[in-house]
Amino acid sequence: xxxxxxxxxxxxxLVLGGYYLLISLGLSLIFSxxxxxxxxxxxxxxxxxxxxxxITKYLGFGPAVVLSPIAVALLGILFxxxxxxxxxxxxxxxxxxxxxxLAMVAEQAIRIVWGAAPLSAxxxxxxxxxxxxxxxxxxxxxxxILAVVAAVxxxxxxxxxxxxxxxxxxxxxxxxxxxxxxxxxxxxxxxSIVMLGVGMAALGGAFFAPITIVxxxxxxxxxxxxxxxVVIGGLGSFWGVVIAALLVGVxxxxxxxxxxxxxxxxxxxxxxxxxxxxxxxxxxxxxxxFE
Amino acid sequence: xxxxxxxxxxxxxxxxxxASTFAIPSIVHGESDRIRVGHLTxxxxxxxxxxxxxxxxxxxxxxxxxxxxxxxxxxxxxMSEDSVNPATAATKAQRMLEQDGATxxxxxxxxxxxxxxxxxxxxxKKLFMQTGARSDALRGKNCNKYTFxxxxxxxxxxxxxxxxxxxxxxxxxxxxYTLTADYIFGHDLLAAAKRFFGxxxxxLIGDELIATDVTDFSPYLLKIRQAKPDVVCSNLAGNQVTxxxxxxxxxxxxxPIVGFNLNTADAWAAGxxxxxxxxxxxxxxxxxxxxxxxFVAGFLKKYGKPPENHAWIEYVxxxxxxxxxxxxxxxxxxxxxxxxxxxxxxxxxxARKAHFRAWDHQLMQEAYPFTVRPKGQANxxxxxxxxxxxxxxxxxPLEQLAPTQEQNPCSL
Numbered sequence: 001x002x003x004x005x006x007x008x009x010x011x012x013x014l015v016l017g018g019y020y021l022l023i024s025l026g027l028s029l030i031f032s033x034x035x036x037x038x039x040x041x042x043x044x045x046x047x048x049x050x051x052x053x054x055i056t057k058y059l060g061f062g063p064a065v066v067l068s069p070i071a072v073a074l075l076g077i078l079f080x081x082x083x084x085x086x087x088x089x090x091x092x093x094x095x096x097x098x099x100x101x102l103a104m105v106a107e108q109a110i111r112i113v114w115g116a117a118p119l120s121a122x123x124x125x126x127x128x129x130x131x132x133x134x135x136x137x138x139x140x141x142x143x144x145i146l147a148v149v150a151a152v153x154x155x156x157x158x159x160x161x162x163x164x165x166x167x168x169x170x171x172x173x174x175x176x177x178x179x180x181x182x183x184x185x186x187x188x189x190x191x192s193i194v195m196l197g198v199g200m201a202a203l204g205g206a207f208f209a210p211i212t213i214v215x216x217x218x219x220x221x222x223x224x225x226x227x228x229x230v231v232i233g234g235l236g237s238f239w240g241v242v243i244a245a246l247l248v249g250v251x252x253x254x255x256x257x258x259x260x261x262x263x264x265x266x267x268x269x270x271x272x273x274x275x276x277x278x279x280x281x282x283x284x285x286x287x288x289x290f291e
Numbered sequence: 292x293x294x295x296x297x298x299x300x301x302x303x304x305x306x307x308x309x310a311s312t313f314a315i316p317s318i319v320h321g322e323s324d325r326i327r328v329g330h331l332t333x334x335x336x337x338x339x340x341x342x343x344x345x346x347x348x349x350x351x352x353x354x355x356x357x358x359x360x361x362x363x364x365x366x367x368x369x370m371s372e373d374s375v376n377p378a379t380a381a382t383k384a385q386r387m388l389e390q391d392g393a394t395x396x397x398x399x400x401x402x403x404x405x406x407x408x409x410x411x412x413x414x415x416k417k418l419f420m421q422t423g424a425r426s427d428a429l430r431g432k433n434c435n436k437y438t439f440x441x442x443x444x445x446x447x448x449x450x451x452x453x454x455x456x457x458x459x460x461x462x463x464x465x466x467x468y469t470l471t472a473d474y475i476f477g478h479d480l481l482a483a484a485k486r487f488f489g490x491x492x493x494x495l496i497g498d499e500l501i502a503t504d505v506t507d508f509s510p511y512l513l514k515i516r517q518a519k520p521d522v523v524c525s526n527l528a529g530n531q532v533t534x535x536x537x538x539x540x541x542x543x544x545x546x547p548i549v550g551f552n553l554n555t556a557d558a559w560a561a562g563x564x565x566x567x568x569x570x571x572x573x574x575x576x577x578x579x580x581x582x583x584x585x586f587v588a589g590f591l592k593k594y595g596k597p598p599e600n601h602a603w604i605e606y607v608x609x610x611x612x613x614x615x616x617x618x619x620x621x622x623x624x625x626x627x628x629x630x631x632x633x634x635x636x637x638x639x640x641x642a643r644k645a646h647f648r649a650w651d652h653q654l655m656q657e658a659y660p661f662t663v664r665p666k667g668q669a670n671x672x673x674x675x676x677x678x679x680x681x682x683x684x685x686x687x688p689l690e691q692l693a694p695t696q697e698q699n700p701c702s703l
Contacts, residue, residue: 005517012509116334116343118530118560120672129543137516139509139542211541212506213530213560217335221506256510263510264502 009253017249018149022204024229026197032236039099042219043106048202049209061124065206073199080194110216118215234284325368329387332398334373337529341601348602352609381407388415394622402426402476412437426479430653434701439652448571449483450692451658462493468520472528473500480526508538525550533557540565555599574603583640607639651701655689657681
């Protein structure tokens with residue numbers, strides 16, 4: 001019986017990891033290609049959630065989870081074109097400062113527009129309640145999230161590994177100079193990567209709006225975990241981020257099962273241990289420009 | 292790449308710090324005919340939404356007081372800031388008293404921050420009207436002569452809900468599983484809950500301490516399912532409660548849920564159809580009392596939304612302070628303390644008047660258990676709470692639910 005409950009925590013952790021993945025994957029891509037630590041990533045997650053709540057009022061939840069991330073992805077174009085682009089070759093501290101500042105501006109802007117009180121959002125009735133598979137309990141809604149994450153993951157993997165677009169992006173991570181020498185401008189690719197990255201974060205926000213609190217600081221709350229995932233997974237590696245996200249979800253679940261007080265600390269201990277053994281993260285590649 | 296020398300950065304920051312320090316006192320000196328009040332409340336973090344309501348209530352009260360001619364002809368001048376965390380709250384409180392000329396401190400919601408501000412007030416021998424923090428320890432073993440507590444303490448919240456649970460036969464021989472906010476307030480509330488379970492043969496079979504920044508409760512919900520309790524009980528704080536309510540409803544666990552703490556702003560955020568069970572509140576905007584209705588109407592007119600309980604508490608706390616200053620014709624700390632300790636009665640927009648108990652400085656007042664209206668019966672998005680009858684009942688002493696002198700280790 002004890003084993004069954006533990007397995008339940010593992011599966012639940014995997015689902016939670018899938019949600020971390022939506023936020024971390026974009027963060028990792030933007031860092032790997034552009035060399036920018038996007039501290040404003042959480043802001044796009046928050047905007048995705050707020051957009052979802054607003055659109056749900058008029059069109060219902062279904063269109064909202066599609067339209068809100070698209071809107072945020074379009075905002076990502078402006079973000080890349082007018083802000084990030086100036087910092088690709090600058091001292092990393094400058095891009096850290098500007099994205100950190102932007103995160104604060106975004107949080108305050110949300111506070112001004114929507115107020116400090118959390119917005120209310122509910123799960124659509126069709127996905128309420130839980131499903132029993134044998135002795136396992138699953139939240140019906142989290143199963144939906146899991147399916148969406150799997151689909152997004154497949155899409156991103158195909159995009160990066162089976163298209164010419166992905167080929168250039170992956171080359172750009174490792175050898176930006178060589179890509180430039182071949183006459184390919186990386187900037188349009190970077191715009192697409194930022195769109196994709198912040199769009200995924202917004203998708204995470206939109207799907208989590210009904211089960212978490214939609215409030216101005218929600219971006220700041222998620223960004224730390226997202227960073228831990230990126231660091232554990234290692235830069236430049238698609239599967240590294242995937243494994244790290246799932247691992248973080250599972251380790252947290254299991255720790256809460258046995259030693260609840262250590263639950264939130266466990267992911268940092270995990271990061272510490274991974275870095276001790278593999279300083280570049282689990283599957284991190286050696287990237288010359290960051291060495 | 293641009294590089295700044297360390298010297299240039301230091302110079303710039305020193306200049307900035309200097310400018311901000313020197314700029315403020317010049318304003319202070321010009322306004323000494325005003326009564327300055329330092330107001331601190333959390334505007335960010337897990338209590339930020341509540342603090343924002345508190346600030347709105349404060350502004351309305353100050354506006355009304357000043358429009359009516361101020362206090363002894365002097366206008367109230369309130370400095371209001373985000374208290375952020377216990378350490379920052381104490382630093383800001385000290386600065387407000389020492390540099391900015393505050394005569395009185397007022398505010399707080401976070402019990403840990405309230406505790407540090409209480410210490411600053413005592414050190415400076417200035418009055419602190421503690422509005423929204425509910426930990427028993429603040430008016431118990433940590434109590435001091437300079438602090439008066441406006442909100443209902445944890446023990447009262449437990450007893451208010453407890454009476455409903457006892458009536459519904461939900462305590463004796465029932466298995467409880469609690470979720471508790473992991474800081475002074477939660478620990479304190481859990482202690483009060485344990486006393487209640489112990490006195491009424493309730494059985495506490497599990498408790499989880501939950502950090503205030505946790506956004507995913509699913510592992511805890513699975514543990515609850517494993518424990519198969521009869522009742523799940525929330526000792527959480529601020530927007531933690533919202534998260535719990537949403538995710539509890541998401542997982543659809545079959546056990547009834549109740550709670551010993553919930554602020555209405557956090558209940559409103561839970562979304563339609565997610566909240567259930569019995570909870571306590573200190574005030575609600577549908578309360579059928581003329582003075583309360585007038586306040587709600589004024590608040591609605593000014594802000595376009597109804598006040599929640601922290602807006603109410605800041606409003607009545609400012610009004611009580613103004614009344615004390617007007618009646619004593621003084622802003623002197625000792626005179627104000629003596630005035631409150633006389634157990635002077637105050638109209639706090641409830642059916643019965645309230646007074647501060649002399650020996651622990653706790654405001655004695657009515658509280659209310661509430662349940663949730665069935666889906667579809669609410670008039671608007673703020674109306675899904677059905678307020679129960681006030682406790683203690685009319686005719687019973689107001690002190691009935693509060694800790695007795697034997698239970699409360701406070702000595703002023």
